Amino acid sequence: MLTDFIKGIWKENPVFVQVLGMCPTLAVTTSLINGLSMGLATTFVLVASGLAISALRKVIPDQVRIASFMIIIASFVTVVKLLFEAHIPTISTQLGPYLPLIVTNCIILGRQEAFASKEPVSRSLMDALGMGLGFAFALVVLGSVRELFYQGTIADVEILGSWYKSMIIMVQPAGAFISLSILVALFKKISSRG
Amino acid sequence: MRQILKMVLVLTVLGLVSGLILSLVSNYATPIINENNREAIKEAVFYVLPNTEDYEVKTIEGKEVYVTRDSEGQVNGYGFTASGSGYQGTIELMVGVKPDFKEIQGIQILESSETPGLGGKIRGDNFKNQFRDKDASSGVSLVKSAPTEPGEIEAITGATISSQAVVDIINKGLEHVKNLMEAGGG
Secondary structure, X not given: OHHHHHHHHOOOOOOOOOOOOHHHHHHHOOOHHHHHHXXXXXXXXXXXXXXXXXXXXXXXXXXXXXXXXXXXXXXXXXXXXXXHHHHOHHHHHHHHHXXXXXXXXXXXXXXXXXXXXXXXXXXXXXXXXXXHHHHHHHHHHHHHHHHHHHHOEEOOEEOOOOOOOOOHHHHOHHHHHHHHHHHHHHXXXXXXXX | OHHHHHHHHHHHHHHHHHHHHHXXXXXXXXXXXXXXXXXXXXXXXXXXXXXXXXXXXXXXXXXXXXXXXXXXXXXXXXXXXXXXXOOOOEEEEEEEEOOOOOEEEEEEEEEOXXXXXXXXXXXXXXXXXXXXXXXXXXXXXXXXXXXXXXXXEEOOOOOHHHXXXXXXXXXXXXXXXHHHHHXXXX
């Protein structure tokens, strides 16, 4: 059970190891808070749809499983989107179209196919939590790095002094690719040692 | 045959349950979202027309105009939203203007996805404050150096397209709302 949870965060981290879900990973990680909100929203959708699909795995006929998964996932994504707009409108504006686009995040459909549709509810919960938090962890790290080098802050707390000249490229797509590749390389280096 | 029936049944039930949940959540969230939007508009109106005490919404031909009054109850300006294409996606602005449409009081950016660090600077005070008490009797125009004539706005370095877009949106909006107010009995 615990290994189901841990693998998503470390050994099979969706971003750093599987390199899945690149669209939100690159697009919204301009700051720590954006990365964190996207990560948690995705975790919620993963857990909720994982639970539902695992519970219904014996009821859903094989031929229409993808259609069924999509109905379930899209419903939860819409719920998240409405709640974000209602309660944290500023973050919802920041994430823009990427919030409803969680529907197309391949981590979510991937975990349903590979795990939730075959395994019992408890294991699916652990798997979804691990994958979701692994994704959130990666987005937070990437968001912090980009925010730090863009404006010298992390979560709006000043880290580098006022002498720091902002690196505009870090909030642009090129900066996302550069930071992500360096982080993936670092991750590989660290995890291959252990 | 049984297999087909089962497929139809499962998808139908899933669809129904999903529809039920979504309508419940939407019923709960929509009023709050509308309230948030009204709040955002309100904040923008007070920002672009600084001496405003209160305002009322006037709808002319489907366009909302925010008629503002100062502390003495005199109409001191009109606020309205205007949008157009920027360098990346739509830019939406709130514009505040004096009742004679000859002087802009201020602008606020409601929505923009301009490049951060370049066009994104239209959100910055340096750019927005250029529009404070700006003569607009013949619209505003964009220049690339420090303004010398009334009604001139200095473009953001490296973001001429975004700056031009803002100026164009304002001019078009001013023209549009001015005609509406004259025709619709302002």
